[in-house]
Amino acid sequence: MTGHVPSATAGTEDVVAVVVLLTEFAMLRAPLLRSQVRLYALQSLAVSVLAVVVAATRHEADVYALAGLSFALKVVIVPSVMTRLLRDVEVDLAGSAKLGVASSTLVALGVSVFGFFAIGSLHVHSSLLPSTTLAVASAVVLVAFVLIVLRSDVVSQAMGFFSLENGVSIASLVVAAGLPLVVETTFLFDLLVAVVAFGIIMRVHHGRSKTLSTDELDRLRG
Amino acid sequence: MGAVLVVLVVLPFLVGALSYAVPVAASKVLAPVSGAAAFALSIALVPSVVSRGHVTAGSELRVDALSVVFLLATSFLYFATAVFSAGYLHLGRDAAGTRYGRRFYAGLNVFCWAMLAAPLVSDLALLWVAIEVTTVVSALLVAIDGTQSATEAAWKYILIASMGLGIALLATILLYYAGTSVFGAGYELSYVKMLAGAHRFPAPVMRLTFVLAVLGYGTKMGLVPVHTWLPDAHSEAPSPISALLSGALLATSFYAILRYFQVTAAATGSTFPRNVLLVFGLASLALAALYLLRQRDMKRMLAYSSVEHMGILAIGMSFGVTLAFVGVLLHVLAHAAAKGTAFFGAGSVVAKFGTKDMAALRGGVGALPWSGSMLVAAVLALSALPPFGLFRSEFLIVSGGLSDPRYGVAAVLVGLAMVSFLGLSWSTTQTMLTAGPADPEAAAVGVAAGRVATGGSRAVTKGEVSPWIVVAMALGIAALLLLGVHVPADLSRLLDHAAHELGSRR
DSSP: OOSSOOHHHHHHHHHHHHHHHHHHHHHHHOOBHHHHHHHHHHHHHHHHHHHHHHHHHHTOHHHHHHHHHHIIIIIIIHHHHHHHHHHHHTOOBOOOOSSOHHHHHHHHHHHHHHHHHHHHTTOOOOSSSOHHHHHHHHHHHHHHHHHHHHOOBHHHHHHHHHHHHHHHHHHHHHHOTTSOHHHHHHHHHHHHHHHHHHHHHHHHHHHHHSOOBSTTOOOOOO | OHHHHHHHHHHHHHHHHHHHHSOHHHHHHHHHHHHHHHHHHHHHHHHHHHHHSEEEETTTEEEEHHHHHHHHHHHHHHHHHHHHHHHHOOOOSSHHHHHHHHHHHHHHHHHHHHHHHHHHBOBHHHHHHHHHHHHHHHHHHHGGGOOHHHHHHHHHHHHHHHHHHHHHHHHHHHHHHHHHHHHOSSOOOBHHHHHHHGGGSOHHHHHHHHHHHHHHHHHHHTOTTSOTTHHHHHHHSOHHHHHHIIIIIHHHHHHHHHHHHHHHHHHHOSHHHHHHHHHHHHHHHHHHHHHHHTOOBHHHHHHHHHHHHHHHHHHHHHHOSHHHHHHHHHHHHHHHHHHHHHHHHHHHHHHHHSOOBGGGOTTHHHHOHHHHHHHHHHHHHHTTOTTSHHHHHHHHHHHHHHHTTOHHHHHHHHHHHHHHHHHHHHHHHHHHTSOOTTOHHHHHHOOOTTOOOOBTTBOOOSSOSOHHHHHHHHHHHHHHHHHHHOOOHHHHHHHHHHHHHTOOOO
């Protein structure tokens, strides 16, 4: 624990968080599923960088280990699992989005502004923790929701969920860097298990309906 | 007693791992034994928790009266479901049957392990992890049949529940954020510690935390408007999994909400969290009651009944008096027994008639004299008819509401519960108790004992699907009667302790 965090490092954290938010917007408009997976890898890389920054500035040695784990899992394993799935199913274009690129970007802008100011309006000024990064993180989470809602194929929706998790990771890095390493590692392990389960269900879906689109998944209602 | 916690958190997982390796015939025995052991160990915890307040093992495992209530509900259903599965699964001796059986039993045990681990851990971050594991495992179990609709249900379930849990994780982190103002930047997120420091947490952060926690864990609990995965997953999963989802998983998520309720009530006073739960509870109860009136699919009907009961739990918490809290916790136990039994019965009926459409299930009691009648009994129990446990618990909740006093809410609760009662009991008795149209003599005299009814054009022979199904359902009915007629003294003390842990205004 270092007590007061100098404003310069808080600035670095904010910059990285904004990079994550920007990649989230890029994912929202990426038409190719492969490019969406690449953008996710890039976003995860930014999150791992943030972990290194946090570890260096707050002298939390644990967090270096976390950065390594998060790099291995989110930059290497998850994208390669998804790429292999895409190669096997030979589908490349994302399913039609429910809104055009411009409209969905506007919606995403709206919700991210909302998220940013909603956290800002809490008026919690802690000397230990940067509220701005938390606000950006909540904007990432909300844009991920927009992505999941507006895309109608299983890969985009899964990538949306994984990037939602990236948004929560930023929040947890800046707010809860002091969480015990065992807990943080369990979070990551959990994500790994979730990725496997998502992958299995996606394959089953593709095996049955020969498509990645969710348009077929509308039989259960009432 | 600490060793009991360790065994509870290790045994089901080991059995799950073992089930993947040993022949399915061995798993059929292992799972009920493990379930019975878990239930016995949970019962063994009751006296020491009542006398000493809590039991701990190491720094991460801790149970108090509240946790033990949920352990009892989950372990009972683990046991009953394992017994039911032995009769329900008709696995061929070929490779496909073996593969299915191994996956099923490994999943069943690991699913129960995660649900048992949730109330055992004291760290709220680990609680989140346990609940996320339940999502992943149960989504795979929902998809296990591999049909188009099972895949659809599993996809909706894993996506919506994971998004909900993403919000719950945000709530966990915000709670940590609130705690840093008291404990500094590095500490463990145990609920004991949070409760001790909560009065100094910033109130706006705690309010946001609670809303996010209810929204996040409420997604898994099936609160309206984030319940949308629930009817699909419950109806498309194999019946043993439906029973666990409805009776134990929803309760486990409710447990998480109760922990946030405790901390938030300590930080901001209980009015705010009670009002949040009131809104979600009323919405759930109202929507579920309306859907119950027009539901024609047996398992979807039971799923909406779960939404209804989760709404009743949330409303019960909103009354904020000890009487209502005791009712809520008793309701958790009774709902587990009733919904488990009902889904077992639905599984039996579906296996017999080959459909879930209630119009085709005419003459169910005639064809299945034991499981059919116990299914009707379980549905009547779910409608809160005496002498079953849910009557007692809903009575306590409503009395709590009248003493709060929130006459309006209590009246709405009773009114909507009546509507659900109508929907549930009308459609069930209409189909199960009437004779099949192809048998005019039976139709004329009603269902006489021993007469075989037929469903639609399909001839159905009389006789149970399996004795194990009857045994599992009898376990549930016995528990419901016990909770309704005479609550054991130790259990009654446990519920009182747990209700006091939830706090109250008087």
